[in-house]
Amino acid sequence: MSKKTLIVIGNGMVGHHFLEQFCASPAAADFEIIVFGEEKQLAYDRVHLSEYFGGSTHADLAMGTLEWYTEQGIQLHLNEQVTGINRENRTLETPRGSYRYDELVLATGSYPFVPPIEGNDRPHCLVYRTLDDLDAIRASSEGARAGVVVGGGLLGLEAANALKSLGLEAHVVEFAPRLMPVQLDADGGALLRHKIEELGVQVHTEKATTAITEGEDARLRMDFSDESFLETDLIVFSAGIRPQDALARASGLEIGERGGIVINNHCTTSDPHVHAIGECALWEQKIFGLVAPGYTMARTLSAALNGDRELAFTGADMSTKLKLLGVDVGSIGDAHAQTPGARNIRFNDEQAGHYRRMVISEDGKTLLGAILVGDNSHYDTLLQYALNGITLPENPETLILPESQGGAPALGPDALPETASICSCHNVTKGDICGAIDAGCSDLGSVKAETKASTGCGGCTALLKNVVDSELEKRGVEVSKDLCEHFPYSRQELFHIVKVNGIRTFHTLISQHGKGHGCDICKPAVASILATCWNEHILATDHVPLQDTNDTFMANMQKNGTYSIVPRIPGGEITPDKLIVLGEVAKEYDLYTKITGGQRVDLFGATLSQLPEIWEKLIAAGFETGHAYGKSLRTVKSCVGNTWCRYGVQDSVGMAIRLEDRYKGLRAPHKVKMAVSGCTRECAEAQSKDFGVIATENGWNLYVCGNGGMRPRHADLFATDLSDEELIRTIDRVVMFYVRTADRLQRTSVWMENLEGGLEYLKQVVLEDSLGIGAELEEHMEGIVGTYQCEWKTAVEDPEKRKRFREFVNAPSQTDPVQEWTVERGQRRPVLESA
Amino acid sequence: MKPRTRWEAVCTVDDLVPESGIAVWTEEGPVAVFYLPHRLPALFAISHTDPFSGANVLARGITGDLKGEPVVASPLYKQHFSLRTGICLEDDTVRVKTYPVLLDGNQIRLEVRANQQTSIAA
Numbered sequence: 001m002s003k004k005t006l007i008v009i010g011n012g013m014v015g016h017h018f019l020e021q022f023c024a025s026p027a028a029a030d031f032e033i034i035v036f037g038e039e040k041q042l043a044y045d046r047v048h049l050s051e052y053f054g055g056s057t058h059a060d061l062a063m064g065t066l067e068w069y070t071e072q073g074i075q076l077h078l079n080e081q082v083t084g085i086n087r088e089n090r091t092l093e094t095p096r097g098s099y100r101y102d103e104l105v106l107a108t109g110s111y112p113f114v115p116p117i118e119g120n121d122r123p124h125c126l127v128y129r130t131l132d133d134l135d136a137i138r139a140s141s142e143g144a145r146a147g148v149v150v151g152g153g154l155l156g157l158e159a160a161n162a163l164k165s166l167g168l169e170a171h172v173v174e175f176a177p178r179l180m181p182v183q184l185d186a187d188g189g190a191l192l193r194h195k196i197e198e199l200g201v202q203v204h205t206e207k208a209t210t211a212i213t214e215g216e217d218a219r220l221r222m223d224f225s226d227e228s229f230l231e232t233d234l235i236v237f238s239a240g241i242r243p244q245d246a247l248a249r250a251s252g253l254e255i256g257e258r259g260g261i262v263i264n265n266h267c268t269t270s271d272p273h274v275h276a277i278g279e280c281a282l283w284e285q286k287i288f289g290l291v292a293p294g295y296t297m298a299r300t301l302s303a304a305l306n307g308d309r310e311l312a313f314t315g316a317d318m319s320t321k322l323k324l325l326g327v328d329v330g331s332i333g334d335a336h337a338q339t340p341g342a343r344n345i346r347f348n349d350e351q352a353g354h355y356r357r358m359v360i361s362e363d364g365k366t367l368l369g370a371i372l373v374g375d376n377s378h379y380d381t382l383l384q385y386a387l388n389g390i391t392l393p394e395n396p397e398t399l400i401l402p403e404s405q406g407g408a409p410a411l412g413p414d415a416l417p418e419t420a421s422i423c424s425c426h427n428v429t430k431g432d433i434c435g436a437i438d439a440g441c442s443d444l445g446s447v448k449a450e451t452k453a454s455t456g457c458g459g460c461t462a463l464l465k466n467v468v469d470s471e472l473e474k475r476g477v478e479v480s481k482d483l484c485e486h487f488p489y490s491r492q493e494l495f496h497i498v499k500v501n502g503i504r505t506f507h508t509l510i511s512q513h514g515k516g517h518g519c520d521i522c523k524p525a526v527a528s529i530l531a532t533c534w535n536e537h538i539l540a541t542d543h544v545p546l547q548d549t550n551d552t553f554m555a556n557m558q559k560n561g562t563y564s565i566v567p568r569i570p571g572g573e574i575t576p577d578k579l580i581v582l583g584e585v586a587k588e589y590d591l592y593t594k595i596t597g598g599q600r601v602d603l604f605g606a607t608l609s610q611l612p613e614i615w616e617k618l619i620a621a622g623f624e625t626g627h628a629y630g631k632s633l634r635t636v637k638s639c640v641g642n643t644w645c646r647y648g649v650q651d652s653v654g655m656a657i658r659l660e661d662r663y664k665g666l667r668a669p670h671k672v673k674m675a676v677s678g679c680t681r682e683c684a685e686a687q688s689k690d691f692g693v694i695a696t697e698n699g700w701n702l703y704v705c706g707n708g709g710m711r712p713r714h715a716d717l718f719a720t721d722l723s724d725e726e727l728i729r730t731i732d733r734v735v736m737f738y739v740r741t742a743d744r745l746q747r748t749s750v751w752m753e754n755l756e757g758g759l760e761y762l763k764q765v766v767l768e769d770s771l772g773i774g775a776e777l778e779e780h781m782e783g784i785v786g787t788y789q790c791e792w793k794t795a796v797e798d799p800e801k802r803k804r805f806r807e808f809v810n811a812p813s814q815t816d817p818v819q820e821w822t823v824e825r826g827q828r829r830p831v832l833e834s835a
Numbered sequence: 836m837k838p839r840t841r842w843e844a845v846c847t848v849d850d851l852v853p854e855s856g857i858a859v860w861t862e863e864g865p866v867a868v869f870y871l872p873h874r875l876p877a878l879f880a881i882s883h884t885d886p887f888s889g890a891n892v893l894a895r896g897i898t899g900d901l902k903g904e905p906v907v908a909s910p911l912y913k914q915h916f917s918l919r920t921g922i923c924l925e926d927d928t929v930r931v932k933t934y935p936v937l938l939d940g941n942q943i944r945l946e947v948r949a950n951q952q953t954s955i956a957a
């Protein structure tokens with residue numbers, strides 16, 4: 001039997017996803033596949049389009065490769081627009097030829113709506129949808145000063161951000177009285193506006209543009225209906241999207257009143273051989289302008305073409321959570337309370353810039369929708385309530401109140417129904433996870449392997465672990481918190497054992513409380529516990545073999561076996577003389593030199609045997625170790641503060657140096673970062689640190705348990721208007737409580753989230769001393785501060801310790817043969833793997 | 836025919852670090868020597884080169900035992916290598932070279948291949 005022909009029009013995100021699904025299915029063997037794409041590039045990730053201005057290329061954004069299309073035997077016609085469909089003959093036309101199909105898939109997406117304003121076709125009037133559009137915007141921004149985005153919705157704000165990143169003065173002109181009129185209400189819109197204006201984007205609401213003409217001081221002039229006007233060099237229209245249904249319309253397919261190709265639950269149009277998926281499709285009078293529903297349609301259609309009619313498209317949740325210009329915005333379900341009888345609960349903290357609104361059903365039992373601005377931390381919990389129809393607690397307002405005002409903590413895993421979606425990447429529900437456990441999975445790893453949960457973006461890892469742990473516990477399986485095969489204890493338990501029994505060596509600990517000889521998990525963990533308890537030099541003979549190489553050699557090992565050196569530069573303040581010494585040392589040893597994100601200087605490429613010599617020179621010039629290798633305090637970043645900055649209200653550099661000197665060298669379960677800003681403008685980005693301090697007129701506000709890195713978390717406000725001494729006492733207590741109770745390699749954020757009672761509990765322990773251990777924590781910290789020694793100073797002065805730094809103990813002059821170098825931008829770097 | 840070998844003296848007992856490794860230079864290249872005083876035998880020698888990164892770093896890894904097997908963890912990417920067989924526990928198709936090692940008086944000696952010149956000298 002000869003093969004049938006399947007043609008896909010449109011090579012966008014959904015069209016590509018369909019091909020991936022279909023080519024992996026049995027029916028693919030029965031079809032020749034031809035794809036037409038109007039754009040000249042292979043399908044790319046439009047959702048992340050704006051990253052193109054951040055330096056991503058088409059290759060970075062591409063969804064697949066040409067090789068993949070070739071391997072699948074797909075005929076790919078890029079840069080070829082389909083101009084007509086003849087459904088009677090089952091053929092279609094392009095400028096290059098005519099093609100026959102048996103099944104036709106329309107995945108033509110949508111096009112930006114440009115309002116019918118006189119002059120909207122002038123040069124420098126642009127849109128924001130494709131890579132070509134972005135190239136045009138970039139070209140137009142050359143020599144431009146200001147740019148206007150017409151439309152204050154999701155995409156418009158993203159476009160405004162892009163204009164800003166191109167160095168333009170950015171304006172947003174919105175017809176409605178507020179920003180994001182579809183997702184937000186008046187208060188939410190006002191708060192978002194305020195935040196966005198703070199970021200330097202000018203917002204003009206209730207402005208209807210009547211004409212675009214030539215400008216006097218700029219390229220263009222926009223006239224508004226209220227007689228005002230605005231001059232600008234370029235205009236980006238982002239006034240909504242319209243389904244790209246022109247071909248379907250011309251060929252007589254059924255089209256919705258306001259556009260969109262009508263489809264049924266299996267994504268088939270009014271012609272049984274023509275199907276439509278993605279943003280061009282209209283299902284029950286609804287267009288879905290997000291990518292996830294489009295993907296669901298693609299999977300449904302692929303199943304239908306395989307004869308599987310069980311899978312059906314039944315609509316999609318349009319809730320969204322995103323960061324717009326760095327501002328959290330979330331919108332869930334019926335955000336505008338359009339359900340009859342719906343009632344609202346609002347929480348508005350203008351001081352902190354947080355707005356939250358819940359829309360609840362008439363009987364007060366279920367959550368219908370929600371709006372969040374400024375802080376999305378409640379989003380996940382609210383979404384679970386809304387999607388799963390979970391009965392609301394008696395005082396539903398607790399869900400959006402800050403915890404300090406009696407707000408409820410996040411939903412525990414037990415409260416989630418079986419249908420709750422845990423991993424959205426792989427569509428795994430709580431029920432699937434229970435099923436996997438009942439079928440024999442007995443730990444997190446096997447549940448992951450079985451269900452694929454948490455193997456996509458990884459965003460659900462913490463939730464998955466909670467669900468698995470709680471389900472296992474319910475089934476009577478003891479969830480092992482053991483450190484490793486050598487110790488049947490958690491880090492916290494070991495800490496107690498060490499402290500209570502006064503144990504000072506690993507050997508004593510393992511022979512009395514463990515088994516075997518230890519490993520690379522328990523040895524560094526115990527070393528860190530011992531260091532915290534007794535603060536002895538980490539190169540003391542008994543401790544040497546416990547340490548990770550970075551701790552042993554007090555430098556960070558790089559990929560070719562050499563080390564990098566980071567001297568401490570407290571608060572980022574350095575004298576010219578010291579800077580010169582760093583330069584001289586780097587030059588002498590030919591060290592690659594780079595400024596770190598922590599306001600210090602990193603010198604790369606030192607061999608093991610060079611380390612003590614280099615440190616001798618640095619110490620002579622007054623430097624100390626920066627502990628960049630340790631699980632300990634890294635840097636205390638600071639802005640310049642009131643000594644120079646005209647906005648500063650406190651001496652942020654002075655405080656940063658004081659904090660850095662106080663906590664330097666303290667061993668912790670994981671690295672600890674701090675920062676101090678001299679005023680609320682927050683130039684030191686303190687809220688992304690474990691401990692963030694922001695100056696106020698009256699003292700200092702303390703934020704705790706934030707972090708940057710792979711999964712950033714904003715720090716939580718912990719205490720306000722503290723004096724210098726109060727600040728230090730509070731940090732002392734939190735740090736010590738963390739060091740004593742956290743698990744191995746647990747950052748402060750995860751630690752705090754796992755404390756029963758969370759932030760509130762931590763406040764009670766630290767601020768109200770509910771456990772009565774405040775004085776003891778402070779005393780412990782004083783003891784550590786009192787015994788501080790620069791590890792490098794001790795090491796270089798001790799010939800026995802220096803012996804450890806011999807690269808080859810029997811051949812002092814032998815250099816390591818694999819360390820090959822090349823020069824790039826005037827500095828030495830390792831030769832990368834030879835091919 | 837078994838290649839000719841010789842027992843090369845590489846260092847003394849004082850150079851060893853208990854429960855840890857040191858690197859020595861031999862005619863066959865860099866070798867890591869480990870001293871685990873709480874086991875018998877207490878001396879192990881394996882290639883110093885980490886097969887996953889190509890860097891000469893294995894002597895600087897953390898030692899220990901996994902299910903009773905004495906191991907060192909690569910300091911770069913943390914794979915474990917058996918000190919007895921050189922086999923990588925995470926990927927048994929990867930193996931580093933192991934060397935017979937003995938204590939001769941105060942000297943640590945490794946059995947390495949003898950090339951012509953030195954075998955005459957030895």
Ligand SMILES: Cc1cc2nc3c(=O)[nH]c(=O)nc-3n(C[C@H](O)[C@H](O)[C@H](O)COP(=O)(O)OP(=O)(O)OC[C@H]3O[C@@H](n4cnc5c(N)ncnc54)[C@H](O)[C@@H]3O)c2cc1C
Binds near residue numbers: 037039289
């Ligand atoms: C800047 C930006 C940010 C976004 N952010 C998000 C987000 O955060 N989350 C989210 O869910 N969604 C987001 N979206 C929306 C998301 O990109 C779309 O939902 C998704 O791309 C729709 O896929 P599609 O395949 O239906 O359409 P498209 O990706 O638009 O693909 C349609 C393709 O068909 C081609 N075509 C049209 N007509 C023809 C023809 N006659 N012949 C040949 N080819 C034709 C078009 O050129 C186009 O390449 C964003 C969109 C933009 C522009």
Ligand code: HEM
Binds near residue numbers: 598634637709
């Ligand atoms: C392989 C392990 C890692 C090494 C060797 C390493 C090394 C470093 C070094 C040397 C610095 C400079 C800091 C300083 O001045 O002291 C730094 C900064 C930083 N690292 Fe890492 N890092 C590692 C892993 C990580 C991880 C896992 C994260 C994310 C959780 C992370 C996030 C950061 C951030 C955000 C900074 C900037 C610090 C700031 O601005 O204060 N690093 N890292």
Ligand code: SF4
Binds near residue numbers: 678679
């Ligand atoms: S945070 Fe405030 S004091 Fe510090 S540099 Fe910024 S504006 Fe100045």
Ligand code: SF4
């Ligand atoms: S971000 Fe990745 S590549 Fe860069 S320093 Fe950190 S670990 Fe290395």
Ligand code: FES
Binds near residue numbers: 422423426454458460
């Ligand atoms: S949500 Fe589970 S991996 Fe992305």
